[in-house]
Amino acid sequence: LLAISSPGNPLVKTLSKLQQARHRREQGLFLVEGSRAIGAFLAAGWRPAHLLVRSDEPVPADWPEAQRVSAAVIERISAAVTPPGYVAAFPIPTPPALEPARGGLALAEVMDPGNAGTLLRTAAALGVQQVALIGGVDPYAPKVVQASAGALALLRVHELPASDGLTPFADAPLCALVARGGEPPDHFRRGARWLVVGGEAHGIRDEWLARCAERLTLPMPGGTESLNAAVAGAIALYLLAMTEAP
Amino acid sequence: LLAISSPGNPLVKTLSKLQQARHRREQGLFLVEGSRAIGAFLAAGWRPAHLLVRSDEPVPADWPEAQRVSAAVIERISAAVTPPGYVAAFPIPTPPALEPARGGLALAEVMDPGNAGTLLRTAAALGVQQVALIGGVDPYAPKVVQASAGALALLRVHELPASDGLTPFADAPLCALVARGGEPPDHFRRGARWLVVGGEAHGIRDEWLARCAERLTLPMPGGTESLNAAVAGAIALYLLAMTEAP
Numbered sequence: 001l002l003a004i005s006s007p008g009n010p011l012v013k014t015l016s017k018l019q020q021a022r023h024r025r026e027q028g029l030f031l032v033e034g035s036r037a038i039g040a041f042l043a044a045g046w047r048p049a050h051l052l053v054r055s056d057e058p059v060p061a062d063w064p065e066a067q068r069v070s071a072a073v074i075e076r077i078s079a080a081v082t083p084p085g086y087v088a089a090f091p092i093p094t095p096p097a098l099e100p101a102r103g104g105l106a107l108a109e110v111m112d113p114g115n116a117g118t119l120l121r122t123a124a125a126l127g128v129q130q131v132a133l134i135g136g137v138d139p140y141a142p143k144v145v146q147a148s149a150g151a152l153a154l155l156r157v158h159e160l161p162a163s164d165g166l167t168p169f170a171d172a173p174l175c176a177l178v179a180r181g182g183e184p185p186d187h188f189r190r191g192a193r194w195l196v197v198g199g200e201a202h203g204i205r206d207e208w209l210a211r212c213a214e215r216l217t218l219p220m221p222g223g224t225e226s227l228n229a230a231v232a233g234a235i236a237l238y239l240l241a242m243t244e245a246p
Numbered sequence: 247l248l249a250i251s252s253p254g255n256p257l258v259k260t261l262s263k264l265q266q267a268r269h270r271r272e273q274g275l276f277l278v279e280g281s282r283a284i285g286a287f288l289a290a291g292w293r294p295a296h297l298l299v300r301s302d303e304p305v306p307a308d309w310p311e312a313q314r315v316s317a318a319v320i321e322r323i324s325a326a327v328t329p330p331g332y333v334a335a336f337p338i339p340t341p342p343a344l345e346p347a348r349g350g351l352a353l354a355e356v357m358d359p360g361n362a363g364t365l366l367r368t369a370a371a372l373g374v375q376q377v378a379l380i381g382g383v384d385p386y387a388p389k390v391v392q393a394s395a396g397a398l399a400l401l402r403v404h405e406l407p408a409s410d411g412l413t414p415f416a417d418a419p420l421c422a423l424v425a426r427g428g429e430p431p432d433h434f435r436r437g438a439r440w441l442v443v444g445g446e447a448h449g450i451r452d453e454w455l456a457r458c459a460e461r462l463t464l465p466m467p468g469g470t471e472s473l474n475a476a477v478a479g480a481i482a483l484y485l486l487a488m489t490e491a492p
Contacts, residue, residue: 040470114360118474127467151470218484221373224286224397227480228364234477235484238464 002055003067007076012069015050015089016077021138028092030140031077032150034084035060040150041090048088052077057085079142092140095156100172103192104130105237108208109162109199110229111136117147118230119197119237124151126241131155132169134208135162136199166211169194175214176204177236179226182215185239195240197233216240248301249313253322258315261296261335262323267384274338276386277323278396280330281306286396287336294334298323303331325388338386341402346418349438350376351483354454355408355445357382361476363393365443368480370397372487377401378415380454381408382445412457415440421460422450423482425472428461431485441486443479462486 004012017023018031029049032038038051042063053059053066054074074083105123110116116137123131133139139148139157160168173193176182196212198204204212216236218227226232250258263269264277275295278284284297288309299305299312300320320329351369356362362383369377379385385394385403406414419439422428442458444450450458462482464473472478 118477121470121474122477123468125466125468125470125473127469147474149470149472149474154468154470220371222369222371222400223373224367224371224395224400226395227371228367228393228395228476230474231364231368231477231480234473235481238481238485 002070004052004073005070007070007072009073011050012073012076015087018089019079019142021141024092024138024140029089030092030145031142032088032090032145033078033080033086033142034146035086037145037150038086038088039063041088041153044153046090046153048090050089052087054085080146093157095158098132098158098168099130100169100194101192102130103173103194104128104132105233106132106134106166106169106174106194106196107136108134108196108204109136109202110197111199111201112229113137113141113143114147115200115228115230115233117144117149119233120144120148120155121151122230122234122237124148124154126237128237128241129154129156130158132158132160132194134160134165165205166196166208169211173214174212175216175240176209176212177233178209178215178217179203180217182217184219185216185236188214188216188240190240193240195233195237197229197236200229248316250298250319251316253316253318255319257296258319258322261333264323264335265325265388267387270338270384270386275335276338276391277388278334278336278391279324279326279332279388280392281332283391283396284332284334285309287334287399290399292336292399294336296335298333300331326392339403341404344378344404344414345376346415346440347438348376349419349440350374350378351479352378352380352412352415352420352440352442353382354442354450355381355448356443356475357445357447358475359383359387359389360393361446361474361479363390363395364476365479365483366390366394366401367397368476368483370394370400372483374483374487375400375402376404378404378406378440380406380411411451412442412454415457419460420458421462421486422455422458423478424455424461424463425449426463428463430465431462431482434460434462434486436486439486441479441483443475443482446475
């Protein structure tokens with residue numbers, strides 16, 4: 001028995017609008033697709049506002065009650081080419097106050113949803129708990145959520161307007177990841193700091209760079225111009241967080 | 247004056263077929279899109295079989311002669327949503343014989359074009375010169391070429407059938423990147439070896455894993471299940487290649 005079979009159902013229409021940033025803000029909800037990603041949120045104690053499972057898929061035993069829906073309903077809500085059988089809407093959380101001195105990952109105008117999501121996923125895997133997005137992508141956009149593979153469940157995500165720049169970090173230690181001109185990784189001691197990763201096209205704005213006391217450049221002996229932004233950020237995050245004993 | 251204005255031109259039709267693996271094999275050509283990526287191949291000494299530049303774009307001064315074409319021609323050839331103004335077809339090279347003892351990066355049934363291309367790009371940036379693809383994606387597929395950002399120009403790319411498995415590597419040192427159960431990075435000394443990265447869904451086949459004397463697992467203190475395959479491979483490649491002095 002289906003709880004919802006028609007893609008014209010009012011709830012389905014409402015959820016499908018969560019593809020758009022404006023409606024996410026208005027409703028205070030974001031979409032998570034796929035049983036594995038949804039499971040990560042549930043395991044971290046999040047409670048879905050809506051949990052829809054396509055009628056041909058099993059509902060995992062440790063999940064809360066789900067609404068059974070038709071394939072057409074899922075297709076209406078999801079933007080995926082091949083929608084998974086599971087869609088949930090979770091409340092967008094209000095993070096606790098930013099703790100500048102504790103450090104974390106700062107994405108400064110990172111624009112590519114795949115890169116941003118991959119960096120969120122990497123931060124969560126490496127135990128980095130605070131992430132700040134200064135301008136750039138919306139962390140609750142479906143493509144970011146998808147690439148982050150459930151990592152948002154474990155992170156404190158701070159969205160800061162680009163107009164504030166790095167001001168909210170006050171005098172916290174900031175380490176800019178730059179393609180050239182910085183120190184190599186072995187120059188840095190382990191410790192609480194913010195790794196600042198800039199946008200794909202233009203890197204970190206000059207006035208923001210001026211606030212970063214440290215600058216890290218990964219050696220690239222192969223002679224090519226650059227690493228992918230998510231790869232460079234992930235290697236830097238790994239090296240700063242983990243290469244030296246605590 | 248346009249050399250080619252009609253998307254129905256026979257050369258245009260022929261080049262548009264290079265989106266498909268079968269036609270790449272038959273013609274012995276692959277497509278590279280965008281001035282930066284094409285420039286990387288030209289700078290590395292590659293000579294294009296065809297070089298097309300949309301009429302509204304400049305031809306860089308150090309490029310060989312290009313054919314001026316219409317926007318419709320580029321759109322016919324490219325699979326990109328927003329095609330760049332530059333398309334080239336280069337001959338698929340025959341790599342020199344595999345040198346197992348020199349080491350490199352082995353992608354074992356990596357299926358995602360973005361992951362494979364990102365790993366090729368990382369290998370080139372880190373100075374890894376030999377790459378072997380065992381099953382999995384076609385390295386000359388447009389999405390792989392795009393994600394590799396010109397890296398194919400600098401790599402010796404060996405395509406090996408999955409049926410051969412790791413046999414072509416004979417007794418070369420093989421280090422499998424595994425999500426669990428391997429040694430942490432500081433266990434490994436720098437040296438010539440193959441880093442074997444498995445497919446996104448199932449990792450490395452058991453019978454291939456049995457041939458890998460070394461197994462590396464990246465610590466993930468954050469408690470999440472896994473890193474993105476391209477990120478994990480990139481971090482491992484960086485650590486194995488570069489964390490210790492030669």
